[in-house]
Amino acid sequence: MIAKAQPPSGQRHSAGAQLILRVLQQFPPYRWTQARLLKWGVRGRTAVVAIPYFWLLLFFLIPFVIVLKIAFSETQIASPPYQPLFEWAGDKMLHIKLNLGNFMFLVEDNLYWKAYLNSMKVAFISTLLCLLVGYPLAYAIARANTTWRNILLMMVILPFWTSFLLRVYAWIGLLKNNGLINNFLMWLGIIDEPIVMLQTDFAIYVGIVYSYLPFMILPLYSNLEKMDLTLLEAAADLGSRPFKSFLTITLPLSMPGIVAGSMLVFIPAVGEFVIPALLGAPDSLMIGKVLWTEFFSNRDWPVASAVAIALLLLLVIPIVLLQRAQNAEARGAHR
Amino acid sequence: MSRRVPVFRLSVLVFGFAFLYVPILSLIFYSFNKSRLVTVWGGFSTEWYGKLFQNDQILNAAWLSLKIAAINATGAVILGTLAGLALARFGKFSGRTLFSGMTTAPLVMPEVITGLSLLVLFVAMEQIFGWPQGRGVTTITIAHMTLTMAYVTVIVQSRLSTLDDSLEEAAMDLGARPAKIFFLITLPIIAPALVSGWLLAFTISLDDLVIASFVSGPGSSTLPMVIFSKVRLGVSPDINALASIMVLLVTIGVVIAGILMQRQEKRRQRDMQMAATGK
Numbered sequence: 001m002i003a004k005a006q007p008p009s010g011q012r013h014s015a016g017a018q019l020i021l022r023v024l025q026q027f028p029p030y031r032w033t034q035a036r037l038l039k040w041g042v043r044g045r046t047a048v049v050a051i052p053y054f055w056l057l058l059f060f061l062i063p064f065v066i067v068l069k070i071a072f073s074e075t076q077i078a079s080p081p082y083q084p085l086f087e088w089a090g091d092k093m094l095h096i097k098l099n100l101g102n103f104m105f106l107v108e109d110n111l112y113w114k115a116y117l118n119s120m121k122v123a124f125i126s127t128l129l130c131l132l133v134g135y136p137l138a139y140a141i142a143r144a145n146t147t148w149r150n151i152l153l154m155m156v157i158l159p160f161w162t163s164f165l166l167r168v169y170a171w172i173g174l175l176k177n178n179g180l181i182n183n184f185l186m187w188l189g190i191i192d193e194p195i196v197m198l199q200t201d202f203a204i205y206v207g208i209v210y211s212y213l214p215f216m217i218l219p220l221y222s223n224l225e226k227m228d229l230t231l232l233e234a235a236a237d238l239g240s241r242p243f244k245s246f247l248t249i250t251l252p253l254s255m256p257g258i259v260a261g262s263m264l265v266f267i268p269a270v271g272e273f274v275i276p277a278l279l280g281a282p283d284s285l286m287i288g289k290v291l292w293t294e295f296f297s298n299r300d301w302p303v304a305s306a307v308a309i310a311l312l313l314l315l316v317i318p319i320v321l322l323q324r325a326q327n328a329e330a331r332g333a334h335r
Numbered sequence: 336m337s338r339r340v341p342v343f344r345l346s347v348l349v350f351g352f353a354f355l356y357v358p359i360l361s362l363i364f365y366s367f368n369k370s371r372l373v374t375v376w377g378g379f380s381t382e383w384y385g386k387l388f389q390n391d392q393i394l395n396a397a398w399l400s401l402k403i404a405a406i407n408a409t410g411a412v413i414l415g416t417l418a419g420l421a422l423a424r425f426g427k428f429s430g431r432t433l434f435s436g437m438t439t440a441p442l443v444m445p446e447v448i449t450g451l452s453l454l455v456l457f458v459a460m461e462q463i464f465g466w467p468q469g470r471g472v473t474t475i476t477i478a479h480m481t482l483t484m485a486y487v488t489v490i491v492q493s494r495l496s497t498l499d500d501s502l503e504e505a506a507m508d509l510g511a512r513p514a515k516i517f518f519l520i521t522l523p524i525i526a527p528a529l530v531s532g533w534l535l536a537f538t539i540s541l542d543d544l545v546i547a548s549f550v551s552g553p554g555s556s557t558l559p560m561v562i563f564s565k566v567r568l569g570v571s572p573d574i575n576a577l578a579s580i581m582v583l584l585v586t587i588g589v590v591i592a593g594i595l596m597q598r599q600e601k602r603r604q605r606d607m608q609m610a611a612t613g614k
Contacts, residue, residue: 021518044513049428052418052484056437059481063452066459137351140344152348154593159355161585163542165559166578169566170358173365176570178375180361213355264443271445273545278566288447295451295549305455308448319443 071102071305102306112307115285116314122201122276122286123269126208130265131258133209134216138257139250141217142224153221160214168207168278175203175279203279204286208269215264223257223329224250256328263322267315287311359582366575383576390573393561400541400558403472407479408536412529414480415487415536420521422488423495424503441485450549453478457550470552478550479543483536490535494528495521527596534592538585 024030106112141152159167174180175197182194197203227250235245273288280286287307295304366384370377387393418438421428441449457467457474467473502524506516522529544559551557565571 018519021515045425048417049421049425049434052414052421052438052488053430053434055414055481055484056418056434059453059456059477060437060441063456066455067448067452070455133351133354136347140347140351143344144348152352154589155352156355158586158589159359161538161589162359162582163559163562163578165542165544165562165566166362166574166581167358169562169570169574169578170362172566172570173361173575174358210354210358267443268445271447273447274563288445291447291451292545301455304451308451311445312448315443315445322443 067305067308070302071309072100073302074101102302103310105303106306106310111285112287112290112310115287115290116310118285119270119287120314122204122208123266123272126205126212126269127262127266129205130209130212130216131262134213134261135220135258137213138217138220139224142221142227149225156214156217156221164211165274167211168275171203171207171210171279172198175206198279199281199284201280201284204276204284207275207279208265208272211275212265212269215268216261219260219264219329220254220257223254223260227253256325259321259325260329263318263325267318267322270315270318271311362575363579363582366572366579368572368575371572383572384580387573387576387580393558393573393577396556396558396561399472399555403476403479403557404537404540407476407483407540408533410476410480411483411487411536412533414484415532416491416525416529418484418488419491419495420517423492424500438485438488441482442489446543446545447549449482450478450546453481453546454549470550471555474550474552475547475555475557478546479536479540482543482546483539486535486539487529487532490528490532491525494525498524527599530592531596534588 137156141149141156144152172179176182177194177196177198179198181197182191185191186194231249231253232245235249236242240248271288271291272286273292276284276286276289277292280289288311291304291307291311294300294307367379367381368375368377369380369382418434422431422435422438453474454470457470461467461469467477502520503516506520507513511519542559543557544563547557548560548563551560562574562577565574
């Protein structure tokens, strides 16, 4: 075979990259920084880890520590609206005012309990509905032929790229009393009066299922797609009916995909704010909405922080489940 | 397996995709509606598009959001590439568990918590260091970078772990310096992943309402914040027009990116084959 026919595209890319590197090296600050860093014993490798590490520590981990601190502080009318937790008294004594009042408030006030339970309920039902819609779809895509598979997969992802807010907004127009669905049903003569769908829990379920469907389909698809189909053929040869084969082979094998997809829907659904705010009833209690109201309307930062900490504790189990499912998938892929 | 598509699977696909696309199509359809009542058809008209382009509030917010999204995506790709490289190629280093935890946690964190925690950080930083002064574009960009770099990290890491590092090792054996290896070998290989990471970071930033609402200040309302405050009051046809334009742009972008990436992938595979078979 003659390899000279065409230069591999890699070379073209590297020519450009080489140029960039050369220009960069000519640049005095580059050399200066390099020399300085080498003098300090910092190698490129260390810098590669250190930069994102430092960023995440500063902007991801420390904020949580501060939230935790504020959750134990007392409210005050000032800016920022909470009292310091640690105070240096005059004689070098550290006073720590640990205030459990915010958490007591959460426990005592019925509103928060209801909001937590309701968020869990809504998230659970929506996840179940999402699985019921998503599983057959993922299955059908995974069993389509290769050309169609890529097109269908792209079509699943495409809505995900368009604005989430606008997709939720679209459902207002569909679910309203004089919206598309009611008009259509009345035109068909199935109903005489519009069904109230907007500002109900039903609307929230629809919104969550619609918005998070790609998160359910993608892990299920990647699981179902790599399944060994000869197992099904063997079962068929041994006289198993397709439905039974599905129940005894496909479904158990796709368990990691089901768990991963369900957790990817459940976790954000618990803390969801936009969907209940736009589609749900004004008095619908979802924890994300409660946190938002505490923060923006009541300006009660300590209680909002306590709500956030409690929400996080609630999500620990689902997050651990997700991690385990993803690890199981990764192991399966390497087998 | 049978070549015929069974009725069950076909109907699942039809209903599934109808569910996904009817809402979006209805948005576009009613954006050409003359009537102010969004769901009553009053004849074809493009007047809402005209009204949209006269609405300074929306246009300013859109411009602001695009700027933030572009800066954010660039920063997120740089940070995410470094993090992905470290996770995929550096083996064990001290603090790795915490690091990998921190890169994946933002993906599953409820937005309200991320927004709240970043806001209290910015407030505390302002008290202690006097920076950032007030909140606005800078704080929104930092917040979005923290969120979206996690996505880029995952993409880069998974791309790197599916590719074996023999090319990089060969270059190292031939005496190339690590920086050179990165720019000449690793970067061209992961370029498609970086492009999709950039696009994803851009879209997420452009789309974010919750985090931006927490960390923005007066005078820096992003497009989702303006849309949300309008939509809360009810349906309005110019939002439909805006939605249609966004859907159109995204569709064009995704299709072009898809074609380009497929072409790139094919070329790469051909190169690999040539390298493997051609002497």
